[in-house]
Amino acid sequence: xxxxxxxxxxxxxAEKHRQNNASHRSAMRTLVKNVEKAVxxxxxEAATAAYKTAVPTIDRTANQGLIHKxxxxxxxxxxxxxxxxx
Numbered sequence: 001x002x003x004x005x006x007x008x009x010x011x012x013x014a015e016k017h018r019q020n021n022a023s024h025r026s027a028m029r030t031l032v033k034n035v036e037k038a039v040x041x042x043x044x045e046a047a048t049a050a051y052k053t054a055v056p057t058i059d060r061t062a063n064q065g066l067i068h069k070x071x072x073x074x075x076x077x078x079x080x081x082x083x084x085x086x
Contacts, residue, residue: 021066028054028061035079044086051079 002008031054038047055076062072 021064024061024064025066028057028067031057032075032079036082039079039082039086042086044083047083047086051083054079 002011035047035050035054038050058072058075061067062069
């Protein structure tokens with residue numbers, strides 16, 4: 001356990017950041033899954049709409065450092081390829 005006031009505060013901040021990061025990461029994954037579900041259902045309009053809502057969130061998580069920028073690019077590229085191949 002933390003022994004100094006500074007260490008206790010850092011522990012509180014770390015826990016708060018961990019929970020926020022988990023929330024943002026989960027939201028991004030949900031949006032990616034929504035695009036994939038629309039692609040599986042064969043609904044191109046819904047997939048395109050879901051993709052347009054997912055892209056800003058993917059970019060935001062990459063800018064925050066939650067995921068690597070190349071992982072964000074990979075997600076966007078693969079989703080876009082799936083939509084275009086419909």
